[in-house]
Amino acid sequence: AQSVTQLDSHVSVSEGTPVLLRCNYSSSYSPSLFWYVQHPNKGLQLLLKYTSAATLVKGINGFEAEFKKSETSFHLTKPSAHMSDAAEYFCVVSDRNGGSNYKLTFGKGTLLTVNP
Amino acid sequence: NAGVMQNPRHLVRRRGQEARLRCSPMKGHSHVYWYRQLPEEGLKFMVYLQKENIIDESGMPKERFSAEFPKEGPSILRIQQVVRGDSAAYFCASSSGVATTDTQYFGPGTRLTVL
Numbered sequence: 001a002q003s004v005t006q007l008d009s010h011v012s013v014s015e016g017t018p019v020l021l022r023c024n025y026s027s028s029y030s031p032s033l034f035w036y037v038q039h040p041n042k043g044l045q046l047l048l049k050y051t052s053a054a055t056l057v058k059g060i061n062g063f064e065a066e067f068k069k070s071e072t073s074f075h076l077t078k079p080s081a082h083m084s085d086a087a088e089y090f091c092v093v094s095d096r097n098g099g100s101n102y103k104l105t106f107g108k109g110t111l112l113t114v115n116p
Numbered sequence: 117n118a119g120v121m122q123n124p125r126h127l128v129r130r131r132g133q134e135a136r137l138r139c140s141p142m143k144g145h146s147h148v149y150w151y152r153q154l155p156e157e158g159l160k161f162m163v164y165l166q167k168e169n170i171i172d173e174s175g176m177p178k179e180r181f182s183a184e185f186p187k188e189g190p191s192i193l194r195i196q197q198v199v200r201g202d203s204a205a206y207f208c209a210s211s212s213g214v215a216t217t218d219t220q221y222f223g224p225g226t227r228l229t230v231l
Contacts, residue, residue, distance in 0.1 A: 004158070036222070043120065044159075044207065044222040090158060100172065102149065102214045106158030 002027045002093050006107035014115050019063075019078040021110045023091030026072065032101065033074040034092040035065055038109075044090065050074065061085070086114045118143065120210050120223035121190075128229045135195040135202070137226045141210030148191045149220060150183060153205040165191060198230045 007022040025031060032051045036044040048059025055067040065076045074091060091107040121140040129135050141148050146167055151159040162175040165185040176183065180198075185191040195202055205227045209220040 041125075041224070043122075043224040046219055046221070049219065102147070102164055102211070102220070103161050103172070103175075104149075104151075104159070104220065106151075106160070108156070108158045 002031065002095050002105045004091050004093050004105055004107035006089075006091050006110050008110050009108065010111045010113070012113040012115060013081045015083055016080050019076070019081045019085065019112065021076040021089050021091075021112065023074045023076065023107060024072050025074060025091070025093045027093055027095055029095040032094045033065075033067060034094075034104070035059065035063070035074075035076050036090045036092060036106075038088045038090065040087075047076070047089075081112075081114045083114050083116065086112055088112070120208055120221050122206075122208050122223035122226050124226060125224060126227050126229070128231065129198050130231050131199055132197050135198050135228055137193040137195075137206050137208075137228070139191040139193070139208030139210075139223060141191070141208075142221055145210035145212050145221075147211045147214060147218075148185050149209045149211075150191075150193050151207045151209065153207060153225070155204070159207060162193075195228075198228075200230050203228055203230045 003026045005024045034049045035047040038044045047063050048057045050057045050067045058064045063078050088109045088111050090109050092104050094101045094104050123138050148165045150162040153159045163183045164172040180196045182194045205225045207225045209222045211218045211220045
């Protein structure tokens with residue numbers, strides 16, 4: 001079985017300051033991990049994904065995440081927040097070797113607010 | 117290249133009516149997935165389909181819900197005799213395969229409101 005816990009339901013930062021969105025996962029097999037972003041009334045857009053290559057993954061719009069197996073974490077970071085980053089962010093896991101790796105399990109989401 | 121298309125974007129139904137949600141996958145994608153997002157929750161997997169086949173419907177409620185992906189045309193998620201608890205956002209995703217490197221691309225969702 002797999003699960004995801006997003007530790008903060010809401011994060012508020014000032015424009016130009018760093019962003020940290022926390023995610024812990026549980027997986028019976030080797031996981032694939034993703035971060036998706038959802039802007040209001042839009043579909044989900046993939047920011048980045050980890051599928052067993054480098055543990056530090058770089059995504060779009062300056063975001064990156066580090067896979068830490070010992071901590072079962074996959075936190076999302078960005079050095080400097082932009083107003084356009086305000087959105088809901090979902091951490092997602094799938095079991096790579098479980099035979100149903102297409103089945104994505106989503107966290108409950110973290111709403112990021114960026115203040116001017 | 118158009119992304120995943122879903123329609124309608126918003127759907128209002130009264131209790132007992134039927135809801136039909138449509139999803140057109142990205143060009144070249146033959147794998148379709150439906151997810152449901154209840155208020156204050158993350159998305160939950162419902163069903164995975166390929167053309168004319170249901171591969172995995174383990175997340176679908178046993179009654180009133182059905183899905184299809186015909187040889188021609190969009191994938192359809194059908195909810196019969198809707199109840200208030202069916203009010204949610206329904207997202208469709210598509211991919212070109214199911215390898216771990218194959219990304220699921222999501223549509224904008226259909227927001228169903230049951231009165």
